[in-house]
Amino acid sequence: xxxxxxxxxxxxxxxxxxxxxxxxxxxxxxxxxxxxxxxxxxxxxxxxxxxxxxxxxxxxxxxxxxxxxxxxxxxxxxxxxxxxxxxxxxxxxxxxxxxxxxxxxxxxxxxxxxxxxxxxxxxxxxxxxxxxxxxxxxxxxxxxxxxxxxxxxxxxxxxxxxxxxxxxxxxxxxxxxxxxxxxxxxxxxxxxxxxxxxxxxxxxxxxxxxxxxxxxxxxxxxxxxxxxxxxxxxxxxxxxxxxxxxxxxxxxxxxxxxxxxxxxxxxxxxxxxxxxxxxxxxxxxxxxxxxxxxxxxxxxxxxxxxxxxxxxxxxxxxxxxxxxxxxxxxxxxxxxxxxxxxx
Amino acid sequence: xxxxxxxxxxxxxxxxxxxxxxxxxxxxxxxxxxxxxxxxxxxxxxxxxxxxxxxxxxxxxxxxxxxxxxxxxxxxxxxxxxxxxxxxxxxxxxxxxxxxxxxxxxxxxxxxxxxxxxxxxxxxxxxxxxxxxxxxxxxxxxxxxxxxxxxxxxxxxxxxxxxxxxxxxxxxxxxxxxxxxxxxxxxxxxxxxxxxxxxxxxxxxxxxxxxxxxxxxxxxxxxxxxxxxxxxxxxxxxxxxxxxxxxxxxxxxxxxxxxxxxxxxxxxxxxxxxxxxxxxxxxxxxxxxxxxxxxxxxxxxxxxxxxxxxxxxxxxxxxxxxxxxxxxxxxxxxxxxxxxxxxxxxxxxxxxxxxxxxxxxxxxxxxxxxxxxxxxxxxxxxxxxxxxxxxxxxxxxxxxxxxxxxxxxxxxxxxxxxxxxxxxxxxxxxxxxxxxxxxxxxxxxxxxxxxxxxxxxxxxxxxxxxxxxxxxxxxxxxxxxxxxxxxxxxxxxxxxxxxxxxxxxxxxxxxxxxxxxxxxxxxxxxxxxxxxxxxxxxxxxxxxxxxxxxxxxxxxxxxxxxxxxxxxxxxxxxxxxxxxxxxxxxxxxxxxxxxxxxxxxxxxxxxxxxxxxxxxx
Numbered sequence: 031x032x033x034x035x036x037x038x039x040x041x042x043x044x045x046x047x048x049x050x051x052x053x054x055x056x057x058x059x060x061x062x063x064x065x066x067x068x069x070x071x072x073x074x075x076x077x078x079x080x081x082x083x084x085x086x087x088x089x090x091x092x093x094x095x096x097x098x099x100x101x102x103x104x105x106x107x108x109x110x111x112x113x114x115x116x117x118x119x120x121x122x123x124x125x126x127x128x129x130x131x132x133x134x135x136x137x138x139x140x141x142x143x144x145x146x147x148x149x150x151x152x153x154x155x156x157x158x159x160x161x162x163x164x165x166x167x168x169x170x171x172x173x174x175x176x177x178x179x180x181x182x183x184x185x186x187x188x189x190x191x192x193x194x195x196x197x198x199x200x201x202x203x204x205x206x207x208x209x210x211x212x213x214x215x216x217x218x219x220x221x222x223x224x225x226x227x228x229x230x231x232x233x234x235x236x237x238x239x240x241x242x243x244x245x246x247x248x249x250x251x252x253x254x255x256x257x258x259x260x261x262x263x264x265x266x267x268x269x270x271x272x273x274x275x276x277x278x279x280x281x282x283x284x285x286x287x288x289x290x291x292x293x294x295x296x297x298x299x300x301x302x303x304x305x306x307x308x309x310x311x312x313x314x315x316x317x318x319x320x321x322x323x324x325x326x327x328x329x330x331x332x333x334x335x336x337x338x339x340x341x342x343x344x345x346x347x348x349x350x351x352x353x354x355x356x357x358x359x360x361x362x363x364x365x366x367x368x369x370x371x372x373x
Numbered sequence: 374x375x376x377x378x379x380x381x382x383x384x385x386x387x388x389x390x391x392x393x394x395x396x397x398x399x400x401x402x403x404x405x406x407x408x409x410x411x412x413x414x415x416x417x418x419x420x421x422x423x424x425x426x427x428x429x430x431x432x433x434x435x436x437x438x439x440x441x442x443x444x445x446x447x448x449x450x451x452x453x454x455x456x457x458x459x460x461x462x463x464x465x466x467x468x469x470x471x472x473x474x475x476x477x478x479x480x481x482x483x484x485x486x487x488x489x490x491x492x493x494x495x496x497x498x499x500x501x502x503x504x505x506x507x508x509x510x511x512x513x514x515x516x517x518x519x520x521x522x523x524x525x526x527x528x529x530x531x532x533x534x535x536x537x538x539x540x541x542x543x544x545x546x547x548x549x550x551x552x553x554x555x556x557x558x559x560x561x562x563x564x565x566x567x568x569x570x571x572x573x574x575x576x577x578x579x580x581x582x583x584x585x586x587x588x589x590x591x592x593x594x595x596x597x598x599x600x601x602x603x604x605x606x607x608x609x610x611x612x613x614x615x616x617x618x619x620x621x622x623x624x625x626x627x628x629x630x631x632x633x634x635x636x637x638x639x640x641x642x643x644x645x646x647x648x649x650x651x652x653x654x655x656x657x658x659x660x661x662x663x664x665x666x667x668x669x670x671x672x673x674x675x676x677x678x679x680x681x682x683x684x685x686x687x688x689x690x691x692x693x694x695x696x697x698x699x700x701x702x703x704x705x706x707x708x709x710x711x712x713x714x715x716x717x718x719x720x721x722x723x724x725x726x727x728x729x730x731x732x733x734x735x736x737x738x739x740x741x742x743x744x745x746x747x748x749x750x751x752x753x754x755x756x757x758x759x760x761x762x763x764x765x766x767x768x769x770x771x772x773x774x775x776x777x778x779x780x781x782x783x784x785x786x787x788x789x790x791x792x793x794x795x796x797x798x799x800x801x802x803x804x805x806x807x808x809x810x811x812x813x814x815x816x817x818x819x820x821x822x823x824x825x826x827x828x829x830x831x832x833x834x835x836x837x838x839x840x841x842x843x844x845x846x847x848x849x850x851x852x853x854x855x856x857x858x859x860x861x862x863x864x865x866x867x868x869x870x871x872x873x874x875x876x877x878x879x880x881x882x883x884x885x886x887x888x889x890x891x892x893x894x895x896x897x898x899x900x901x902x903x904x905x906x907x908x909x910x911x912x913x914x915x916x917x918x919x920x921x922x923x924x925x926x927x928x929x930x931x932x933x934x935x936x937x938x939x940x941x942x943x944x945x946x947x948x949x950x951x952x953x954x955x956x957x958x959x960x961x962x963x964x965x966x967x968x969x970x971x972x973x974x975x976x977x978x979x980x981x982x983x984x985x986x987x988x989x990x
Contacts, residue, residue, distance in 0.1 A: 051820075051831075080817065083656070083810045096820050096832075103810035104820040105655060107648070108678050114603075114645040118652020118660060121601050121636040123811050126656065144648070147641040346632040350600040351657030351809065353634055355776050358598040360624035362771055368592075368620075369768040372582035 040076035048073045050098040055090055060212035060238030060253075061160045065097045067215045068131075068158070071222035072099060075270070083119050083126040087112040087141060090167055091133030091160035091238075110141025113148035116155050117339070123349040124340045127226065128155035134175040135165050138193045142174075145195070149202040149231050154338040156225040156232045159195055160212070162240040163251035170243035181248030196330060197316045199233045200309060205336040206232035207312065208329045211260055212239065213253070220268035220295065221329060227268075229290035230338045237325060256325060263304045263315060264297035264328040289334050297329055306332050377569035380410050382446035383432040384520065387459040389452050391423025393510030396538050396549070397517050398429040402763060403534035403583070404517075404526050411437035411577040413879075414763045417955055420608065420701040426455045437577055439764060440880035441956040446570055447524070449516050450475065451493070460486075468568035470519055487568040491519055491559060500555045503548060511552040518556020523564070525571045528557075582768050586733040586759040587663075589769060590689055591616035593737025594661050595624065596772045599687070601660035602637040603649035608701045609757040610663040610691040643668035647675045647686065651750075654685045655821065657781075657809035659741050663689035666708050667698065669715065676750050677716025678823040680846070683796070683805065685744035685751070685779070689737075692756040694954045703954030704757035706875055706924040710933065712752050713903050719843060723853040724752045724903040728861075728878035730766040732901075733759065736858075738772060743856055745779035747849060748807060756924070758956040759876040780806045784814040794828040795819040796842065803849030850904065857902030860909050868917040869970060870896040871962065874930060877922055877951075883959035884966070891963075893970050895920075900930065905937055913942050918973070920966050922949040924957050 037044045048069045053062050072082070082102035086092035088109035095104050107115045112130050120128050137145050137159050148157070163176040172180070175195060176188045199207045206228045210218040218236065225232030239245050239253040246252060250259075264285070269275050271293045275286075285297040285306055297306055305311050312331035319326035346353075360368070384401070388394035398414070405412040413432045419425035432442050444464045450456040450471035460469050465485040473490035497512040521531050531553060539546035590613050594602075604614040618637045625634040640646040646662045653660035664672065669690055679686050692708050694700035713724050723743055725736040736753050744751040787793060787808065793816060796805045805828075808817040819830040826842070827833045864870075873881045878899055885895050898912045898919070913919050913934075921931040928948040935943045949965050951957040 080813050080815070081811055084820075101815045101818045103808075103818050105652075106820065106822040106824065107651075108675055108823055111644065111648045111675060114640070114648025115652035115655070117638065117645075118601060118603065118649040118654070118658075119656040119810065120652075121638070121649070122653040122656035122658035122660070123809075126810055143641055144645055147645065151638075340636075343636045343638075344626075344631060344633040345636060346627070346630075346634060349657075349811070350634065350636065351653075351811075353598075353600065355598045357634060358600065358625065359596055359772070360620070364624050365771045369582060372584050372768070 039073055041078065043073070043076070043079070045069065045073045047079065047101070048099050050100045051096045053094070053097045055093065056242050058241040059090070060162060060240070061091055061094050063212040063215070064158065064160055064218070064236055064238055065094050067218045068222060069098050070215070071219045071226065074219065075223045075226050077127050077226065081125055081127050083116075083128045085112050085116045085119070085128060085130040085155070087132050087136035089133040089136050089165070091131055092136060094160065095131045110136050110139070110144060112136065113141065113144035113153070117148060117151070117153050120153060120155060120340065121343070121345070122351040124345060125349050128153075129226070130155055130157045132157065132159050134159060134161045134163060134173040134195070138174040138195055142193070146198070146202055149199055149204045149233070151339045151342070152203070152205055152230040152336055154229050154231070154340060156222065156234070158222075159233070159235045160238040161195070161235055161251070162238050162244055163249070164240050164244040166240050166243055177250040180250040181246070183243050183246055187248070194316060194320065196233065196235045197313060200312050200316070200331050204233050204331070205230035205333040207235075207331045208233070209235045209237070209325070209327045211237050211256055211325070211327055213257065214260070214327070217262060217265060217327060220266040223268040224266060224289060224293070224295040224329070227289045227291050227293040228332070228334060230336050259323060259325045260327055261301055261319060261324040262327045263301050263330070264299050264306065266329055267296040267298070269294040269296065287332055287334065295329065295332070306330065378446075378571070380433050380435050380572050380575060382570045383430055383442040383444065384447040384449065385445040385459070386429045386431070386449040386516070387452050387455055388427055388429070388513060389454075390419055390421055390425050390427040392513055394427065394429065394451065394513045396510070397513040398431065400514070400517050400531065400534040400538050401431055401520060401526075403537050404521070404530040405431070405433055405572065406578050406583055406765070407530040407533050408527050408572065408574045409576050409578050410572055410574070411435070411765060413439040413765070415441045415758070415956055416762060418702050426452050433572065435575065435577065436886070437765065438879070438883045438959070440883050441958045443958045443960055447520070447568070449520065451513065451516065466569065468523070468570065470516060470523070489519065489523065489564050491515070491556070496555050496559060497552070501552060507548075511548065514549045514552035515556040518553040519560050521553065522557045522560035523566055523568070525573065527574065578765060580767060581765045583763045584730050584766055584769070585612070585761055585763055586727070586730050586755050587613035587691065587761060588616045589730045589734040590663070590737045590753065590755065590760070591620055592769060593734040594687070594741070595620050597659060597738040597741040598776055599659045599661050599741065600635050601650065601653035601658050602635070603640050603646040603660065603662050605640050605643045605646050605664065605668060607665050607668050609693055609761045610665050610668070610689060612761060613663040613689055613691060643671035644674065647672040647688070650686045651675055651679050651684050654744075655810070657811075661687040661689065663691060665691050665693045666695040669708055669712060673716045676722065677718060677720055679750040680716065680720045680722065682821050682823055683748040683807070684821075685748055687740045687744050687751055687753065689753045689755060691760040692754065700954045702757070704876070704924065704956055705952065705954065706754075706756060706877065707929070707952075709754065709925070710929040712754060713933070721847070721850045721904065722750055722752055723747065723850065723857060724754055725857060726754050726874040726901055726903070727759070728875050728899060730759070730764045731769060734769045739858070742777040743853065746777055746856065747804060747853060748779060749850065754875060756876050780804055782806050782808050782817070784812050784817065787812070787814045787816055795830040796826065797828040798845050802852055803845045804852070853902070854904050854906055857906065859906050860901055860912065861899040862908065862912055863897040864912070864915070865894065865896060867894045867896050869893065870898055870912070870916040870919045871922055871966065872898040872900065872919050873922045874900040877924055877957055880957045880959045880962055881922060884962035887959055887963040888966055891967060893967060895966065903933070905933070909934070910938055910942060913938065913945060917945060918947055918969070919945050920947045920949050920962070920969065922962050924951050926950060926952045
């Protein structure tokens with residue numbers, strides 16, 4: 031029986047309770063690995079399934095929202111429009127844990143405008159981009175995150191500059207920006223947990239190789255290329271609220287960031303010195319990595335103090351969707367005064 | 374010759390926009406209202422901030438007509454750029470108050486109008502103790518005094534009008550009153566009245582208020598419990614959203630905590646505005662957006678999502694003249710056909726067609742109930758004329774009645790249901806039961822999608838399942854026919870009728886009187902919503918000729934009627950179309966109806982007088 035108890039999280043749910051429908055993505059797809067990491071993160075963080083709102087747009091990545099936490103409401107909306115749908119959902123019910131899964135086409139092309147404005151407003155949600163540099167469902171066109179010179183499966187090399195969605199997020203004032211790799215669960219799961227704890231838009235740009243259309247020689251988003259060029263800047267450990275910090279570390283080797291809910295993310299430094307609270311440093315890191323052809327991963331920037339959208343709007347703690355009509359109508363006296371003023 | 378025409382004329386102020394003339398015109402409008410004289414105001418303004426011509430028509434009628442009048446009786450000419458044309462438009466026997474320094478031109482030689490030159494600029498410069506930048510505005514207030522003295526506006530009513538206009542700025546009110554007085558004094562000392570127009574107090578505004586449709590829509594939304602507004606600024610709908618924010622700031626902010634029981638998001642575009650609305654409605658809040666034609670075009674995509682995924686939404690379309698950017702500050706009923714089936718694939722959306730300010734208020738509230746009841750986006754079609762102009766209306770009644778949130782299952786209700794499926798038609802009305810995110814019951818969850826789905830909201834491409842679902846959606850929207858208001862019918866048993874909808878109503882009221890005066894009695898059918906109520910076809914069946922009157926080029930309502938009605942009834946329709954961007958006037962209706970009816974009496978001669986399909990008037 032002890033084994034069974036071990037498998038239950040704080041809510042008394044086991045990991046299977048966080049699973050969803052069977053995936054219809056290709057065998058070996060990076061997105062399926064990410065789904066597994068999401069399941070683990072939601073389970074470890076003991077997110078209440080009924081309070082989870084799974085949001086997605088359109089594309090292979092956006093299908094994935096159906097593949098975790100079956101007992102949560104989900105909304106597979108329209109291509110590039112997930113940020114606005116998520117904004118409305120969170121405004122209506124701020125108790126919801128809004129969790130979005132998007133792709134590089136969904137985010138960096140058709141939905142770039144909504145992506146920018148979601149970040150600008152610091153909507154409290156986790157926004158995972160399953161970034162493979164290619165349109166899968168329409169069979170292999172390059173996306174806007176494909177690197178200049180990267181070769182698609184068919185046709186000439188990509189002639190255009192890539193849009194760096196992590197750098198763009200930092201530029202726009204994002205309060206939590208991380209990059210990771212679908213094959214690195216050890217890094218991604220704590221990043222997801224920290225993103226869930228963060229109050230504000232938490233962008234996680236996850237390089238996720240497309241085994242069918244973008245895993246060949248000459249592609250800079252292939253499994254082999256990413257594995258070769260992955261340059262982690264830190265390794266995160268997530269410590270739940272009231273959790274005890276048991277990780278041993280040498281002084282000066284770990285950055286400890288306290289998140290809004292008093293959980294912590296410990297960033298063990300590897301590679302170049304990087305302060306994840308320093309926005310300029312994060313930009314420099316990304317630009318330098320791009321120059322050297324490396325894919326820098328880890329928590330790039332975090333600002334736990336930034337106010338989220340609902341705070342900026344001054345919303346009550348009770349969800350707007352649950353306010354009774356009596357609290358929403360003007361009083362009879364207010365009304366009469368208003369009408370008298372129109373005469 | 375004075376005193377011949379009492380309380381029945383139209384004043385047009387032709388000014389330059391950005392010069393403060395709007396305040397002057399509102400003061401005149403309110404002064405007339407305070408004298409108990411029914412007044413109707415039409416602002417015909419440019420898409421511009423400063424320096425372009427703008428016209429403001431103030432009409433008084435003892436009958437209380439609220440439509441635009443085609444003829445100008447008194448012109449206040451303040452704009453050198455348009456004054457020649459403006460003066461030429463004044464009817465014979467009319468009057469022109471004008472800046473004395475305006476250059477002379479041939480039309481000014483007209484001897485069939487009364488000329489009242491006033492040196493406004495000089496008076497402002499010499500008599501007003503104000504900074505030069507303020508003088509520009511106050512100069513226009515001087516014409517209020519000139520007009521007041523010429524037509525006999527009650528000074529107390531004028532003062533009340535000024536105080537209304539500058540309610541929060543008593544110092545500005547005093548300064549403006551001084552400007553009015555300069556106009557009054559100048560007129561007394563220098564002008565001799567030779568025109569026949571004057572006003573006298575009457576009892577025609579008791580129990581009414583002056584209100585524009587956009588504010589009525591905002592108040593209706595507030596009353597309906599709308600908590601999320603998402604919008605992108607666009608003329609002529611912005612004032613609706615700004616009014617909602619204004620009223621919500623006044624009534625929804627907790628004094629103690631500062632908490633705001635609403636969210637108003639100025640979105641990045643209309644794609645996001647409707648997205649935020651659908652997201653909020655999906656999560657259980659009442660949400661709305663307001664826009665105009667160009668915004669509707671952008672909302673086409675997600676309106677289809679709302680229809681197919683069955684999410685309520687309320688969309689106000691304050692129509693302006695299209696296509697494309699069109700005439701952003703001019704009115705039109707040009708979105709009717711587009712909105713009703715907005716988005717790709719087979720769609721159909723309930724559309725409410727308010728014709729008066731009070732109906733805008735009622736329909737705003739109704740739209741939320743219908744959207745919740747049918748779980749679908751609902752449009753309220755207003756227009757620039759109804760939305761932005763001031764209308765005389767009875768005060769909006771306070772709403773006591775409960776709201777209808779439709780078929781929503783909460784955690785407790787779900788326990789009573791053994792086999793819930795999101796898109797199953799349980800009651801035979803095509804309307805399924807929904808749950809909201811956050812419902813604490815593991816069976817509440819479902820996966821909303823804009824892709825093909827079965828009863829359980831699971832993805833499917835099965836032909837039979839797809840077709841059955843689309844059939845159910847059709848049945849569901851069919852239910853709107855009797856859920857939306859029945860047409861307004863005024864029937865005395867004649868065989869000739871006028872059919873209209875929306876703001877065209879006011880010109881019809883007047884046109885029917887004009888026709889009756891000329892021996893043509895008409896019945897009246899005013900359509901209040903789409904899909905059509907069964908009462909529409911029944912009414913048409915009782916008439917031989919029905920003149921469908923609307924403010925667009927292509928006769929969009931007439932086309933919808935022809936599509937739905939059996940051929941025998943469709944043959945009874947005639948079409949009257951007005952589409953120059955300014956609000957329709959009564960003659961635009963009575964002239965073609967009269968011509969059509971005269972032709973009917975002389976059958977041999979009727980060819981080409983009213984074509985059945987072509988535009989008339």
